[in-house]
Amino acid sequence: MSYRRTPPLSEEGSREVLEELANPPRDAPERRATEKLVRLAQALRERQGATEPLGLKR
Amino acid sequence: MARPYFCACDHQNLVSTHFPYVEDVVFRRLEGPPDDGFDCGRAEQTMFLYECALADQEAQLSVTHLYYVQGILGAYATVCMDALPLGRREREPAMRFQEIGALKLAQLGVSLRFQGMGLGRFVVGDVISRARSESERVGCRYVTLDAQPDLVGWYERLGFQRNRLRQDRRLQDARANARDPASIPVSMRYDLRG
Numbered sequence: 656m657s658y659r660r661t662p663p664l665s666e667e668g669s670r671e672v673l674e675e676l677a678n679p680p681r682d683a684p685e686r687r688a689t690e691k692l693v694r695l696a697q698a699l700r701e702r703q704g705a706t707e708p709l710g711l712k713r
Numbered sequence: 714m715a716r717p718y719f720c721a722c723d724h725q726n727l728v729s730t731h732f733p734y735v736e737d738v739v740f741r742r743l744e745g746p747p748d749d750g751f752d753c754g755r756a757e758q759t760m761f762l763y764e765c766a767l768a769d770q771e772a773q774l775s776v777t778h779l780y781y782v783q784g785i786l787g788a789y790a791t792v793c794m795d796a797l798p799l800g801r802r803e804r805e806p807a808m809r810f811q812e813i814g815a816l817k818l819a820q821l822g823v824s825l826r827f828q829g830m831g832l833g834r835f836v837v838g839d840v841i842s843r844a845r846s847e848s849e850r851v852g853c854r855y856v857t858l859d860a861q862p863d864l865v866g867w868y869e870r871l872g873f874q875r876n877r878l879r880q881d882r883r884l885q886d887a888r889a890n891a892r893d894p895a896s897i898p899v900s901m902r903y904d905l906r907g
Contacts, residue, residue: 666800667877668800668876668877668878668879668880668881669799669800669878671877671878672797672799672813672878673799675904676813676854679904679906679907680872680904680906680907683872685869685870685871685872686872686907688871688872689834689837689838689841689871689872689903690907691838692834692835692837692838692839693838693839693841693842693845694842695735695835695838696735696835696838696839696842697839697842697846699735699736699738699740700740700839700842703739703740705740706846
């Protein structure tokens with residue numbers, strides 16, 4: 656019988672994601688700046704009528 | 714009223730008489746062979762746009778978005794679905810999910826002529842915006858990507874963080890295959906909840 660041992664994923668990394676899932680991300684200047692760009696992009700798409708999320712509309 | 718710059722920093726509201734303005738960007742979806750002359754300074758990303766993007770899109774593996782600036786192809790972003798795995802052994806018993814839904818920014822290229830103007834940051838912001846919209850239709854918690862090692866700091870300044878989950882396995886694979894761990898892409902994520 657043969658089997659392949661799958662190496663465990665990072666325990667620390669899993670815990671980090673689990674904590675994130677339970678709580679919103681921490682406020683940080685980097686995120687605030689990016690969120691400002693997110694709003695700019697969203698507003699521009701709305702003005703151009705290009706709001707289909709994944710661009711599936713031809 | 715001042716038109717907004719790409720940059721979301723202190724000089725965002727400065728009045729300027731020259732490019733770049735956010736309003737100069739026009740969104741397009743890749744519908745045929747891309748315009749000639751695009752070069753982002755990274756052979757792999759430039760080649761992907763010309764040789765793989767359309768075929769992958771027709772195979773429904775990914776979708777490529779184009780960003781025109783004043784009529785010139787300034788940048789592109791290719792996205793596909795993804796899932797961030799949680800370690801089985803490390804998962805808490807109450808956790809019902811093995812993977813967390815995500816949208817992957819698979820490729821990003823900014824033309825050399827528009828680099829340093831904030832267009833790349835704007836494109837990433839647009840991808841996050843679209844992922845957030847999409848998360849209202851299907852579960853999607855993250856934007857993920859594989860960053861070239863020299864771009865990790867750039868993505869961190871946008872609020873991305875490293876995926877230790879995936880990266881540990883990649884590092885193990887790299888060592889097992891005698892590859893230089895410092896050269897492999899770095900898995901990163903951006904939490905869409907906010």
